[in-house]
Amino acid sequence: MDPREALWNLHLLDVAIAERQAAADALAVDPTTAARLADLRQRLDSLRSRARQVRSAQQAAELQLQSLRDKRRRLEQELYNGRLNPRELVNLQRELDALARQHAELENWILEQMEEAESVERELEQLDSELRELEAAYEAAVQDRAARSRALEAELAVLRQRREAQAACVDAALLERYERLRGRLHPPVAKLLGGVCGGCHVSLAPAFQERLRSADDGQPMACPACGRLLVP
Numbered sequence: 001m002d003p004r005e006a007l008w009n010l011h012l013l014d015v016a017i018a019e020r021q022a023a024a025d026a027l028a029v030d031p032t033t034a035a036r037l038a039d040l041r042q043r044l045d046s047l048r049s050r051a052r053q054v055r056s057a058q059q060a061a062e063l064q065l066q067s068l069r070d071k072r073r074r075l076e077q078e079l080y081n082g083r084l085n086p087r088e089l090v091n092l093q094r095e096l097d098a099l100a101r102q103h104a105e106l107e108n109w110i111l112e113q114m115e116e117a118e119s120v121e122r123e124l125e126q127l128d129s130e131l132r133e134l135e136a137a138y139e140a141a142v143q144d145r146a147a148r149s150r151a152l153e154a155e156l157a158v159l160r161q162r163r164e165a166q167a168a169c170v171d172a173a174l175l176e177r178y179e180r181l182r183g184r185l186h187p188p189v190a191k192l193l194g195g196v197c198g199g200c201h202v203s204l205a206p207a208f209q210e211r212l213r214s215a216d217d218g219q220p221m222a223c224p225a226c227g228r229l230l231v232p
């Protein structure tokens, strides 16, 4: 194989490997979705504990309401059994009025708590379905990334083998020169394109171009402007 063609093919393989490597590196887990998931889980947790608080406060209030009712019933029986004197009756009536007020206040409070509980439950349901959707999408994305990563790794393995075989076709001194250039120039090899260097786009003297095209040994020449290995 013509040394310049061998070098150019090696360069094309390196480009293909770099592209797939970059694609594989870019497959890291999407941090935005992971953060959103964590945030949603936290909101759901605090909402669940709020729902538990509301429910237990409501239960306590209902017990209190029940004991108020029992007390009222007892006092009302005393009121109607006719064994009290007028002064005791007045006091008892006062106590009953106060109990009635407490009872009404507590009932209102329980109603408010029930509304609060309903709104918390609604919010919980909505967040829960949002979380499940996001989790499903996240899981699908993780699977998809894993599949793409496996495919890229398989392609890379084939390309690396081909690259190794191709490198063996390039003269050792030229290969060393290429590897050195690769560390500082991207790409390290360029084609002569319409009289300019395909790497740095500087116009090349006609005599230089002619020498490059007709080189008997088939060796690439360095671009006088950028130092890239030029092939016709």
Ligand SMILES: [Zn+2]
Pocket: 197, 198, 199, 200, 201, 202, 223, 224, 225, 226, 227, 228
């Ligand atoms: Zn150049």
